[in-house]
Amino acid sequence: MFKKILLLLLLVSTLTSVAQNSYFVDTKKKKTIVRNDAIDILVIDNRISYKLPGKTWEKYITFKDLDYLVHGPYKFKAFTINNKREGYYIIAEEGSKKLVGISIVREVMSSKGTILTRSVYNYLYVLENDTTVLYDLLVKDSKNKRNREKRTEIPEQIKSYFPNCTPLLNRIDSLLQNSSDPEFLSILELIQNPIYIQCN
Structure with missing residues (x-):
C-alpha cells in the first residue's frame, strides 16, 4: 500500500x-x-x-x-526601443536579428458601455542586437488604401531581413495562400498569433 x-x-x-x-x-x-x-x-x-x-x-x-x-509556443521579451522599455513578442530570431511585434486593441466605448469604434494597432520591428531598429511598421486592420499598402510590404521586408529562415518564410507563404484576401489582412496573423520561430 x-x-x-x-x-x-x-x-x-x-x-x-x-x-x-x-x-x-x-x-x-x-x-x-x-x-x-x-x-x-x-x-x-x-x-x-x-x-x-x-x-x-x-x-x-x-x-x-x-x-x-x-x-x-510564444516568447515575449522586454526591449528598450527609443529610450522606452516595452514588451514585444519575438516572432522570429536569427543570429543577432529579431522580428518582434505586438497587436494592441483600442476600443472607444459609449457612456452605456457599447463599443463605438474598435481598431487593432499592429506594431512590427526588426531589431539588431535587441536595441538597433532596422525596420519598423505600424499598421492598422482598417481597409483603407494606406494600411493595405503597408500590409502588402510586410512579406518582402521580412524576407529581405530573414532570407534564410525557412520556417518563417513558409509561415508567411501559408498566410498569403488565401486568394480571397484582397486587403492582405491575413498577414497580420503573423503579429496577432506570434508563434516563436528559432531560425538557426
Whole structure:
C-alpha cells in the first residue's frame, strides 16, 4: 500500500513538473516557473501578472525587471526601443536579428458601455542586437488604401531581413495562400498569433 501511494505521489509530481512549461527570466537572470493558466500580459501597464504553481494569488513583474517570458509556443521579451522599455513578442530570431511585434486593441466605448469604434494597432520591428531598429511598421486592420499598402510590404521586408529562415518564410507563404484576401489582412496573423520561430 505504501509503495502504491509513493508511486502515485511520484507520478503526480512528475506530471505537474512536466506540465509547467511557462516561465520567465528576470534581468538578474533568475528563472521563475509560472502557472500556464495564469499569465496575463498587461501592455498598457508595462507588466505581467502571473501565479506560481500551487498558489492562488497574483504576482507581478514589470517590463523594467523582465528579460523574457516563455509561454507555450510564444516568447515575449522586454526591449528598450527609443529610450522606452516595452514588451514585444519575438516572432522570429536569427543570429543577432529579431522580428518582434505586438497587436494592441483600442476600443472607444459609449457612456452605456457599447463599443463605438474598435481598431487593432499592429506594431512590427526588426531589431539588431535587441536595441538597433532596422525596420519598423505600424499598421492598422482598417481597409483603407494606406494600411493595405503597408500590409502588402510586410512579406518582402521580412524576407529581405530573414532570407534564410525557412520556417518563417513558409509561415508567411501559408498566410498569403488565401486568394480571397484582397486587403492582405491575413498577414497580420503573423503579429496577432506570434508563434516563436528559432531560425538557426
